[in-house]
Amino acid sequence: MLSPHGRLVLLLACVLGGAGCVASSSELAEDPSPEQVAPTPDSLRPVAMRRDTTRRPFEGTGSVEALRAAYMDGAYETVVRRIRTRRRDLLRASEMQELHVLLGRAEQARGRHAAAIDALRTARRIAEEKARSTVSIDRTLGDSYAALYRWSEAASAFRRVLDARPDDRAARQALAEVHRRSRSWREARAQYARLVRADSSNGRWWARLGQCNLELNHTERARRHFAEAHRRAPRSAEVALSLSRLHRAEGALDAARRVVDTTLAHQSGDPRLWRRRGDLAFERDDLERARRAYVRTLAAGDSSATVYRRIGLVDVRRQQYAQSLPFLRRSLRRDSSHTRTTLYLGVTYLRLDSLRRAGTHLQNTIDREARGPITKALEHQGSLKSRQGAVAAAVDAYRTALRLRPERGELYFRLATVYDEHYRDKAPAARYYRRFLQTREAALPELRRYAESRLETLRPILHMQQSPSSSNE
Numbered sequence: 001m002l003s004p005h006g007r008l009v010l011l012l013a014c015v016l017g018g019a020g021c022v023a024s025s026s027e028l029a030e031d032p033s034p035e036q037v038a039p040t041p042d043s044l045r046p047v048a049m050r051r052d053t054t055r056r057p058f059e060g061t062g063s064v065e066a067l068r069a070a071y072m073d074g075a076y077e078t079v080v081r082r083i084r085t086r087r088r089d090l091l092r093a094s095e096m097q098e099l100h101v102l103l104g105r106a107e108q109a110r111g112r113h114a115a116a117i118d119a120l121r122t123a124r125r126i127a128e129e130k131a132r133s134t135v136s137i138d139r140t141l142g143d144s145y146a147a148l149y150r151w152s153e154a155a156s157a158f159r160r161v162l163d164a165r166p167d168d169r170a171a172r173q174a175l176a177e178v179h180r181r182s183r184s185w186r187e188a189r190a191q192y193a194r195l196v197r198a199d200s201s202n203g204r205w206w207a208r209l210g211q212c213n214l215e216l217n218h219t220e221r222a223r224r225h226f227a228e229a230h231r232r233a234p235r236s237a238e239v240a241l242s243l244s245r246l247h248r249a250e251g252a253l254d255a256a257r258r259v260v261d262t263t264l265a266h267q268s269g270d271p272r273l274w275r276r277r278g279d280l281a282f283e284r285d286d287l288e289r290a291r292r293a294y295v296r297t298l299a300a301g302d303s304s305a306t307v308y309r310r311i312g313l314v315d316v317r318r319q320q321y322a323q324s325l326p327f328l329r330r331s332l333r334r335d336s337s338h339t340r341t342t343l344y345l346g347v348t349y350l351r352l353d354s355l356r357r358a359g360t361h362l363q364n365t366i367d368r369e370a371r372g373p374i375t376k377a378l379e380h381q382g383s384l385k386s387r388q389g390a391v392a393a394a395v396d397a398y399r400t401a402l403r404l405r406p407e408r409g410e411l412y413f414r415l416a417t418v419y420d421e422h423y424r425d426k427a428p429a430a431r432y433y434r435r436f437l438q439t440r441e442a443a444l445p446e447l448r449r450y451a452e453s454r455l456e457t458l459r460p461i462l463h464m465q466q467s468p469s470s471s472n473e
Contacts (some may be wrong), residue, residue, distance in 0.1 A: 064095055069103055075383050079106040095379050097126040113144040120144070142174060151182035152368060169198060173205075180208060185215045203233025208243065222246065230259060235266040237273055244276055253284055271302035278310065284291030287314050305335035309344075316344050321351045340367045370404035378404070382414055391422045413447055418452075433458075 071079050083103045100123035107116035124137045142157035158175035163169055165421075176191035189212035195205045210225030226243040233239055240263035246257035257280045264273050278293030291314045297307050308331035315324030324347055331341045346362035382397035398415045405411065416432035421427070433451040 009171060018263075019127065038244050046472060056279075064098055064102075067099070071102055071106055076106040076109045079103070080110070083432065093126055095124050095131055097132070099132075101137060101140075102124070104137075104144075108140065108144050108147075113147045113405055117141060117148075122158055133164070135161055139174075141172075144179070145295070146174075146178055151184075154178045155182075155187075167198075169195065176208065181210065183215070185212045188212050189216065197247045201232060202231045203231075203236060203239065204231060207236070207239050207242065214246075219249075223250075230262070236260050237263055237267050237270045239263075241272060241276060245281070248283075253280055256280055269300050271297045273298035274300055275302060275307065282310070282314065287318050288312055291318075296355065303334075304336065306332045308334065309338065309341050310350075313320075313340070315346055319351075321348045324348055325352075337368070340364050342368070359471050366404075371409070375401045375405045379414065381409060382418075386418050386422075391418060407439065409436050410447070412436035412439065413451060416451065420454060420458075430455060430458050 009059055009279045025186045029439045043428060058356055065258035067079055070082075079102060083106075084097055094296060100119045104119035104123060107113070107119060120141045124134050124141070126233065129136060138157045142154045142161070145151075145154035145157055152254040155175060155178050158171050158178065158460045161171040164360045165171065168280035172191055176188050176195065179185075179191060189209060192205055192209040192212060196202065196209060199205070206225050206229035210222045210229060213219075213225060214222035223243070223246045229236070229239045230243050240259050244259045247253070247259065257277070260273055260277050260280065260291075261401040264270075264277065267273060274293050274297040278290045278297060281287075281290035282292055290313060294307055294311045294314065298431060312328035312331060315321070324344070328341060328345045328348060331338070332345065335341070335391065342361045342365040344356050346360075346365060349361060372412040378401035380395045382394045382401065383396060385391075385394035395415065395418055398411055398418065402408070402415070412432045416429045416436060419429035420426065421430065434453050436451050437448065437455075
């Protein structure tokens with residue numbers, strides 16, 4: 001057994017040894033490595049990890065796979081947040097490229113295309129530096145450029161895809177759509193032509209090819225292409241409407257009707273087709289069939305002012321005046337600006353001997369038409385006739401325009417100059433110059449100065465003529 005002194009020495013040695021162990025542990029804790037302080041996702045944090053085996057964020061495949069899985073689950077905001085808040089300075093190039101691709105696609109899915117482009121361009125630069133394929137990156141880049149209407153950059157991206165994969169139909173279709181949406185019709189036509197050569201059964205591509213030729217004023221080619229599209233896709237209402245419109249423009253109403261009827265057999269609930277069916281029947285003066293088609297248009301959901309007006313018009317043409325009134329009234333309630341509605345309401349009330357209502361609607365028609373292009377057309381007609389030397393025709397045109405728009409001051413000026421230039425009796429010219437100066441309508445200062453100057457010049461001439469009016473008026 002140890003003496004009391006020995007036991008004391010042994011106790012002191014144990015105490016000092018324990019203090020040294022504690023000191024060593026404290027020194028390790030006070031000098032943590034970067035790997036220890038870097039945050040690690042909860043789902044990836046190990047329960048216990050030695051210092052020399054601690055992984056950096058996203059090092060290896062596990063973290064990237066987790067992000068890819070989150071992206072596939074639609075957790076786009078989570079993907080963006082995790083990628084943007086993690087250190088990436090020690091990642092391998094392949095991981096950096098994949099992270100930027102994931103970031104770009106997640107931003108794209110969120111509708112943030114400018115941010116997506118930045119991320120994808122970084123991924124593309126990394127891929128180029130390592131001589132890797134950029135096909136999938138270019139395809140995604142093209143989509144974001146197109147979403148921002150950056151057509152030339154979108155086209156360049158899709159062309160790079162096609163340079164690497166000439167038989168990639170999806171990329172060629174995307175390039176064709178970029179050209180079509182940017183109204184580069186020749187370039188779009190070239191791409192759609194290659195697509196239909198590769199797959200002639202695709203009715204949509206035939207229709208796009210027809211649209212390109214129509215925009216380039218190649219009407220006959222467009223008609224042939226739309227006919228092929230209709231043969232390949234008889235259910236398409238858009239194709240049927242386009243093809244029937246072309247037949248209709250050529251006067252081939254029966255061919256247009258057959259196209260619409262074929263598609264109606266598949267799409268009997270499309271109001272556009274029934275409306276076109278009614279128009280074609282009306283133009284062939286088949287009023288009964290036209291009315292039935294317009295009624296089906298209403299039943300299919302098109303309750304616009306136009307459909308009600310056309311039913312009312314058919315009834316007026318059939319002299320079914322009382323039957324036409326409800327439809328014309330509904331049309332007027334939906335659109336009170338259309339002059340044909342007020343005109344046929346006036347005619348209908350006149351035939352039903354409701355003279356006061358007839359007068360109201362007919363006057364509304366006249367007033368609306370007077371404020372429309374007809375007055376401007378008469379004014380230009382007067383100017384044309386005056387320059388041709390047809391003075392009487394010019395005066396008639398100006399006077400007719402004045403009856404429609406008596407408040408339009410410039411018409412008085414035009415009449416004044418015609419009388420001033422072509423008639424010896426200057427009294428009518430002076431009278432119209434004065435009327436022009438009395439109007440409240442804002443006129444060009446030069447016209448007002450000219451009228452005042454001419455009145456001053458004509459004053460002695462009028463005094464010598466001693467006649468307030470002209471026999472030539």
